[in-house]
Amino acid sequence: MNKFYHTLKTLFLFGWSLFVVFPFLWALTTSFKDANAITSGATYIPWVDYEPSTQGWTSLFTTGSQGINIVGPFIDSASVTLIASVLSLALGTLAAYGLSRFEYRLGFVKNGDITFFFISQRIMPPIVLAIPFFLMLKEIGALDTIFGLVIVYIALLLPIAVWVMTDFFAGIPKELDEMAMTDGCSPIGAFFRVILPNSVPGLVVAGMFCLIFGWNDFFFAFTLTFTETQLLPVSIVSLNSSVTPWWSLSAFALISVAPLACVAVIVERYMSRGTMSGAIR
Amino acid sequence: MFQVEQLTTSDPKVSLQDVSFRCEAGNIYTILGSTGAGKTELLRALMGLNPLVDGDIQLDGKSLTARPVKDRSMSLVYQQFINYPHLSVLDNVAFPLRRQGKNKAEAQSLATEMLATVGLSDFLQRRPAQLSGGQQQRVALARAMVKKSRILMLDEPLANLDYKLREQLREEFPRLVAGNDNSVILYTTTEPREAMELGNTTIVMSDGRIIASGPPADLFAHPPNQSTASVISDPPISFISGHVRNDALYFSEDQLAPSDGLQLPADGPVTVALRPDAIEPGGDFDATIGLSEFSGSETIVHLDFEFGRAIMLVEGIENFAVGDSLSVSISAEHIMLFAPDGRNITTRIK
Numbered sequence: 001m002n003k004f005y006h007t008l009k010t011l012f013l014f015g016w017s018l019f020v021v022f023p024f025l026w027a028l029t030t031s032f033k034d035a036n037a038i039t040s041g042a043t044y045i046p047w048v049d050y051e052p053s054t055q056g057w058t059s060l061f062t063t064g065s066q067g068i069n070i071v072g073p074f075i076d077s078a079s080v081t082l083i084a085s086v087l088s089l090a091l092g093t094l095a096a097y098g099l100s101r102f103e104y105r106l107g108f109v110k111n112g113d114i115t116f117f118f119i120s121q122r123i124m125p126p127i128v129l130a131i132p133f134f135l136m137l138k139e140i141g142a143l144d145t146i147f148g149l150v151i152v153y154i155a156l157l158l159p160i161a162v163w164v165m166t167d168f169f170a171g172i173p174k175e176l177d178e179m180a181m182t183d184g185c186s187p188i189g190a191f192f193r194v195i196l197p198n199s200v201p202g203l204v205v206a207g208m209f210c211l212i213f214g215w216n217d218f219f220f221a222f223t224l225t226f227t228e229t230q231l232l233p234v235s236i237v238s239l240n241s242s243v244t245p246w247w248s249l250s251a252f253a254l255i256s257v258a259p260l261a262c263v264a265v266i267v268e269r270y271m272s273r274g275t276m277s278g279a280i281r
Numbered sequence: 282m283f284q285v286e287q288l289t290t291s292d293p294k295v296s297l298q299d300v301s302f303r304c305e306a307g308n309i310y311t312i313l314g315s316t317g318a319g320k321t322e323l324l325r326a327l328m329g330l331n332p333l334v335d336g337d338i339q340l341d342g343k344s345l346t347a348r349p350v351k352d353r354s355m356s357l358v359y360q361q362f363i364n365y366p367h368l369s370v371l372d373n374v375a376f377p378l379r380r381q382g383k384n385k386a387e388a389q390s391l392a393t394e395m396l397a398t399v400g401l402s403d404f405l406q407r408r409p410a411q412l413s414g415g416q417q418q419r420v421a422l423a424r425a426m427v428k429k430s431r432i433l434m435l436d437e438p439l440a441n442l443d444y445k446l447r448e449q450l451r452e453e454f455p456r457l458v459a460g461n462d463n464s465v466i467l468y469t470t471t472e473p474r475e476a477m478e479l480g481n482t483t484i485v486m487s488d489g490r491i492i493a494s495g496p497p498a499d500l501f502a503h504p505p506n507q508s509t510a511s512v513i514s515d516p517p518i519s520f521i522s523g524h525v526r527n528d529a530l531y532f533s534e535d536q537l538a539p540s541d542g543l544q545l546p547a548d549g550p551v552t553v554a555l556r557p558d559a560i561e562p563g564g565d566f567d568a569t570i571g572l573s574e575f576s577g578s579e580t581i582v583h584l585d586f587e588f589g590r591a592i593m594l595v596e597g598i599e600n601f602a603v604g605d606s607l608s609v610s611i612s613a614e615h616i617m618l619f620a621p622d623g624r625n626i627t628t629r630i631k
Binding site for chain 1: 357363365
């Protein structure tokens with residue numbers, strides 16, 4: 001019976017993996033095809049089914065009618081996402097630490113209300129924020145700029161960082177902060193010397209979420225930029241499949257998911273490691 | 282001289298009420314009290330971790346009350362084995378020294394010495410999570426002692442250890458803290474035996490107040506009040522309602538109680554306290570066995586009398602069947618009397 005379940009489980013996992021990986025495999029093979037290979041039916045194995053071509057990949061770095069040059073949008077996307085994620089993580093971590101360790105009270109507003117206020121930013125539909133953001137950025141002359149997008153993205157990513165880190169800090173015993181203070185640290189020293197080094201898994205998870213949401217955002221990248229600044233999701237959508245070849249579109253799609261896949265592989269080990277073991281028994 | 286004056290807090294769990302005491306350097310003060318007596322709250326208040334409503338904390342005549350936690354020259358070992366999980370054992374112990382401004386080499390050298398004292402020389406590069414509970418608590422103790430604080434506070438440091446480790450560390454404790462002649466050691470515990478073994482002075486707490494203090498043997502022999510007698514007795518002392526009438530002591534139900542050698546107070550209600558060794562098998566009092574439990578080389582028997590329930594301690598392992606009747610004697614020598622307000626009113630005729 002156990003063997004039966006094991007086989008069933010393996011088959012299910014294999015099937016699910018295939019389902020998840022297939023679009024990427026399809027895009028990968030397509031990115032190495034040319035017009036002949038594309039139109040000659042479903043083929044998957046290079047050199048056997050079709051003769052591979054790097055045309056799709058070279059077109060990404062070529063300007064003019066033959067290329068789509070993704071270098072500019074890629075740098076813009078990376079800049080906006082990285083800057084906004086790092087700043088959100090820094091501000092969010094400090095805010096979360098304060099919320100998890102100190103009691104704030106302003107009238108009926110308490111810690112839980114403040115945390116919910118942060119989270120509520122993500123509950124709101126983005127369309128509600130689009131016009132106010134547009135008007136604000138226009139007012140300060142930051143429309144269609146990386147600076148403007150960074151400000152908006154911080155507003156979007158900060159709640160995620162606060163949410164994840166508040167939950168993480170709640171799991172770190174307060175006695176650890178107190179012990180650091182009895183050992184000669186100021187409260188802020190206790191945070192930087194003891195709590196932060198023990199928060200790597202939380203920071204990694206919050207950072208990953210920030211990067212994912214920042215990198216994948218289309219709506220604000222679309223509504224707050226025109227010609228000067230263009231992020232990858234907008235670039236990819238603006239490509240017309242009747243003009244841009246399928247192999248270029250496939251290569252572009254793969255390039256756009258590659259950074260997050262690389263980051264996920266690098267930080268995976270931090271996400272699964274519980275560094276708090278041994279803090280308190 | 283460490284002096285605490287009328288410390289009052291408003292902690293949500295247990296509030297301290299007018300807590301005052303004085304400590305001399307080089308002594309170990311055990312703070313004894315049941316769970317919820319306010320022992321941890323007292324240490325946290327002294328440390329500056331819990332806010333004070335009133336009172337003052339002085340060290341050598343200088344007030345510490347307004348000083349931040351890090352500037353109080355105090356160390357605290359928690360009941361839970363708390364160490365810095367991201368640091369090695371050596372760096373854990375060197376941590377407070379580095380904060381004092383010592384360079385890395387000096388801090389590590391002093392930390393190595395201290396770890397040798399607590400028997401952890403072979404574990405310097407391990408992380409706390411790679412140690413047993415007893416070893417983790419030794420790391421915490423080493424870290425607290427290495428910085429030579431004037432006040433070393435230990436909050437039930439052995440409570441989370443298993444029995445054998447607890448016994449071992451309790452035995453070793455005086456050696457581990459030897460050399461702290463310049464420090465006051467405050468050690469909280471719920472166990473009377475631990476308090477009496479380790480402390481030069483025992484401070485008894487109940488409901489956020491200090492209810493007694495003094496040499497542990499004196500407190501055990503002559504508890505000033507009923508609460509102290511209750512906290513300091515292990516196995517528990519039994520309290521029976523009684524009264525004095527016409528120069529005779531009675532348990533409730535008008536059963537005459539032994540009172541040889543006791544100078545009885547004026548007629549009126551009293552509480553008769555029976556130490557477990559006041560009762561012995563064979564005698565005039567009939568009881569039913571309610572419970573019998575072995576405690577190492579002793580047997581603790583819970584007896585139901587007409588006038589109430591009391592505990593008897595019998596040397597050796599004896600088989601007492603629950604529900605059986607047993608005749609026992611009660612020795613007046615181990616009886617204490619308490620007034621209705623809880624004061625100890627036992628006076629013996631010399």
